Amino acid sequence: MKQEIKKVYIETMGCQMNKSDTERILGILSNFNYEETNKPENADLLMVNTCSIRQLSEDKAFSQLGVWGKWKQDKPDLKIGICGCVAQQKGRKIFSRAPYVDFVLGTHQIYSLPDIIKKINSGEKVCACEETNLPTINEEGFPINRVKSTNAWINITEGCNNFCTYCIVPYTRGRERSRLPETIIKEVKDALNAGFKEITLLGQNVDSYGKDFPTKQTDKPELKNYRLAELLKDLNKLEGKFRIRFVTSYPTDITDELIKTVVELDKVCEYFHIPMQSGSSEVLKAMNRRYNRETYAKIVEKVRKMVPDVTITSDFIAGFPGETEEQFKETLTAIDEFELDYCNVAAYSPREKTVAAKWTDKFIPEDVKNERFQRLNKKIQENCLKSNLKYVGREMEVLVESFYEHKGEKINTGKTRNFKTVHIPCNKDLTGEFVNVKITGAKTWYLKGEKI
Secondary structure, eight states, X not given: OOOXXXXXXXXXXXXXXXXXXXXXXXXXXXXXXXXXXXOGGGOSEEEEEEXXXXXHHHHHXXXXXHHHHHHHHHOTTOEEEEEXXXXXXXXXXXXXXXXXXXXXXXXXXXXXXXXXXXXXXXXXXXXXXXSOSSOOOOGGGSOOOOOSSSXXXXXXXXXXXXXXXXXXXXXXXXXXXXXXXXXXXXXXXXXXXXXXXXXXXXXXXXXXXXXXXXXXXXXXGGGTTOOHHHHHHHHHTSSSSOEEEXXXXXXXXOOHHHHHHHHHOTTBXXXXXXXXXXXXXXXXXXXXXXXXXHHHHHHHHHHHHHSTTOEEEEEEXXXXXTXXXXXXXXXXXHHHHTTOSEEEEEEOOXXXXXXXXXXXXXXXXXXXXXXXXXXXXXXXXXXXHHHHHTTTTOXXXXXXXXXXXXXXXXXEEEEETTOOEEEEEOSSOOTTOEEEEEEEEEOSSOEEEEEO
């Protein structure tokens, strides 16, 4: 007898790692008669994949759960789950705050999902956040339901060993774990066969890939010195025209070998995302970052010298506990000095379990923190425009990602190899194609181009 097809809706919040996890979850569920719907009101199973990097993200997740909890009053068979970093962080406490939740799925337990579904369908509540007796299944046994796009996100590491004093990732994602190269290469081949034209390798600290192999893979001596550079070389050998990117890089883990590899391999793009977090050496020390301003300067200088046309982006935090006005100004000058092309910014948000969250006597007043956040954003806008203006008049290759109409004009939008966004007026939908364009203008967040 054919089993009934059920509908699942997943609300994904936060980083690309979460988006990648959602694609894996959908792939697992597809083997158990669930198909994705983009209408939550039609779903039999509702899940929120959470981010806990800031309090606002956590609050948003519980707000969404609250809405679904009200739906459950009229639809008692509706199942509700929470996964991701908030799930890993809060565990069973979630049942007290949101009693309508049926299961809590931690970041390490995705492949326990089939057994969890069986348990909740029999009326149990399940919390899978630590090591459990739930059977896990080999990840290679399931497809990945990737969002239709030009770019495929592929995890190569999980977790982080750095324990920066502001960051919750080591507590929610665990210690660093590298995935085997053969598993990654197979996923890349599958993505390319499915029509994806760009591969982005993901990790909280992608440059540490393979460092755990000497101790973990004692039965695979060939992996002893296998690092990100070796993985990039193997992926670059795959047939077809496509691009390769990797994020995120920890500054002091960027080796000369990796930089040379980026230069030498034709499919690897000229782009580094190198979070600095603060321009002040004193604040960096308080953050437990393993470098100071001078060290970061040398790394950026080396990358720019070795990689022509490289784009370097970064992350910064405004209002870290104890940050003085002078130390904040050092962040503004760093963005200028290192000619950073774009930066993600956030106002400091204390996170449970982290060291800095205990420094309540050093917390910056909210009005001061938000004012610094605004000034930081303004500085970044200035530098983005300055960076973009350098490319006016140049010819560049663009991988088109989308096609839309704006004010009666049809526009293709895509990225250059060095991660610059380009808008190209054109009546034909070129999504997924590599096109050569001449850059005719520059705005703060994008370039304007004409197809050659």
